[in-house]
Amino acid sequence: MTLGSAVRWDKIQGDPTYRQTFLSNFQTLTPEYELKMADTEPQQNQFAFNYSDAFVNWALANNKIVHGHTLVWGSYLPAWVTSRRWSRTQLTAIMKNHIQTEVAHFKGRIPEWDVVNEAFTDDGKLRQNIWAQDIGSSYIPLAFKYARAADPAARLCYNDYNAEVAGPHADAVYNLVKSLKAQGLIDCVGMQMHVRLPGYSEQALRTNWQRFAVLGVSVYVSEMDVDTTGFSGSAVQAQAAQADAYRRAALACNDVRCARFTTWGFSDASSWLGSAAAALPFDANYQAKPAWAALTSVLAP
């Protein structure tokens, strides 16, 4: 199991304390947005990899594993994609070109990808993003097929939130993963773990994650943060409750021998939730919180 974090290239370049805190504590790196379609294909079939190349090459020079996030998502898309509707043939060709160009470009440097991100809603239905609307549900297996062809050695993941414990959303993800696994198209499932206090019980997480492990895919905790907004106790009590939420997730991760445990950022100062959520294992001054001790003391090496 490796400990990882979402990381921003502008902060790596501009903030020495951010850079050193990441380098000293984490083994894997998920670019927070630098590999998303709006950044890598800003104009149709005009790819921009200079920024992400510098980021990925820096990570490799520092012996970090890069987790590619994400090839097909309903958000963070360039305007040329979202500003019109497409025929199924047109958008399928666009998706294939995007996936195969990006995966081929990073082949040998990025060993695993979130191929499709957040494709289902909490009631277990297909999320009606532009890919679902203009291609249909087949966009998901097609995306994995294109990625597999572009880099047969890469580990291919499906990634989602609110599917961490039993329910219609988790069931939809499970059925998808089972189908993709039967086709030899998937290797990992990312459980994002964007949670609020008190968080989930170890048993609820383990019960759900175990069935994915039984399918033969690796479970990844892919984006954990624990939002403390609205907690009724003191800041010290909130940090203790937060540490317990991280601890239970780490224990469940050990239970199913998950391959990655990644937080979505590591310092409250640069959390996508804002610093007031105080959601991450390091505070805004890069001081380790009780959550960090909970993670590092529990997670198996």
Ligand code: XIL
């Ligand atoms: C977020 C980033 O943190 C933001 O900086 C960006 O503006 C939008 O995307 N689930 C995901 C991530 O899979 O890609 C999202 O990241 C957070 C929710």
